[in-house]
Amino acid sequence: MSFLFTVSPDFTPDHLSGWYIFNTWLQQQIDQPIHLEMYNDFDSQREAIVNDAVDLIYANPSDAAMLVREKGFQVIAKVKDAADEAVIACNAESSLNDVTDLNPGANIAFAHHPDVKLMGMIMLEPADLDSSTITEVESSSYVVIAKHVLQNNADAGVFLAEAYDDLSDMIKSQLRVLVRSQIDVIHHALLVGPKFQHHSEAILNALINMPHIEKGQGVLESLGFSGWEKVSEEDIEFMIDLMDTLNT
Numbered sequence: 557m558s559f560l561f562t563v564s565p566d567f568t569p570d571h572l573s574g575w576y577i578f579n580t581w582l583q584q585q586i587d588q589p590i591h592l593e594m595y596n597d598f599d600s601q602r603e604a605i606v607n608d609a610v611d612l613i614y615a616n617p618s619d620a621a622m623l624v625r626e627k628g629f630q631v632i633a634k635v636k637d638a639a640d641e642a643v644i645a646c647n648a649e650s651s652l653n654d655v656t657d658l659n660p661g662a663n664i665a666f667a668h669h670p671d672v673k674l675m676g677m678i679m680l681e682p683a684d685l686d687s688s689t690i691t692e693v694e695s696s697s698y699v700v701i702a703k704h705v706l707q708n709n710a711d712a713g714v715f716l717a718e719a720y721d722d723l724s725d726m727i728k729s730q731l732r733v734l735v736r737s738q739i740d741v742i743h744h745a746l747l748v749g750p751k752f753q754h755h756s757e758a759i760l761n762a763l764i765n766m767p768h769i770e771k772g773q774g775v776l777e778s779l780g781f782s783g784w785e786k787v788s789e790e791d792i793e794f795m796i797d798l799m800d801t802l803n804t
Contacts, residue, residue: 558589559611559752562604564744565597566616566669570722574778575614581775585762586755598668611752612759616640617742618670621796629747631792632760636783640742641717642675645731647705655734658683658711665693665701665710671799675737676714702727741795745787760786 561582563575572594579592590612595601598619604610605619605627615623617640623629646652658664662685666673677687693710695701701713702723717736720728746763748756763784766772776783 558591560604560609561590561592561612562595562601562610563592563614564616564619565595565601566667566672566716566719567614571779574775574780577778578775581771582759582762585769586758588755598670608749611749612746613749614744614746616669616671616744617795617799618674620745620747620792621799623747623749624792624796628750630753630756631745631747631787631789632756633763633784634743634745634787635781636785638718638743638781639740640671640675640744641737641739642672642679643715643717643720643736644676644679644712644734645705645715645720646712646734647708648730648732650711650732652712652732652734655679655712656683657734658685660685660689661691662689662711663691663693663709665695665704665713667695667698667701667714667716669716671742672714672716674799675739675742679714679735679737699723702731706730741798743795745792746784 561579567575575594576592579590583590593604595604605623608627613619613623613629620631624631644655652658658680664676664680666676680686680690693704695704695713698715698719701710701715704710705713706727712734748759762769764786766776767783
């Protein structure tokens with residue numbers, strides 16, 4: 557029997573091959589067959605989760621909360637020194653210098669990333685903007701958001717900070733950051749489903765020791781990670797409670 561591993565669709569495309577390398581490496585470390593399935597969007601991944609098809613997932617905070625509370629998943633690790641933050645940026649030629657310069661009716665570009673959208677909406681509050689006073693410009697990726705902003709189809713765009721930082725220097729030179737979040741406690745995490753939890757300890761040990769295991773450091777570099785660290789139950793409950801609070 558092969559277990560199914562998937563990754564939140566908001567990952568940086570530059571690291572797609574890294575996840576396949578990671579999956580091969582993890583199979584070798586725990587001596588278990590694991591199939592990596594990449595879904596094109598959140599809806600198709602959620603359908604797989606609802607159908608109990610997923611056994612291991614690198615999940616965004618919103619999905620992590622649902623997986624723990626509704627599907628019995630166990631959070632075992634997160635990436636060291638990494639947190640989910642958001643950036644709101646405009647065209648560098650725009651007259652905007654601060655998020656408070658945005659006016660009601662502004663066109664704001666979002667990707668299909670619920671956590672980043674949530675943070676973006678909170679960051680728009682100082683401008684007295686909410687979902688009823690902006691026009692959302694839907695975008696399939698953060699590169700598309702940048703295009704909307706540069707082509708003046710959107711007054712500003714909301715980016716996952718990591719994705720913004722990974723844009724080419726040429727694109728970033730044409731954008732201006734209006735605000736960057738500093739929440740510091742919201743993060744993606746690796747979760748193990750009920751059918752796979754008897755391997756949780758082996759997976760965690762492999763992740764923690766990754767820099768010191770054969771080929772482990774190279775796999776980390778392919779993902780752009782510095783390493784993994786264990787997540788306590790208290791920490792994940794705090795993040796889930798925070799997400800609930802931000803959503804209300």
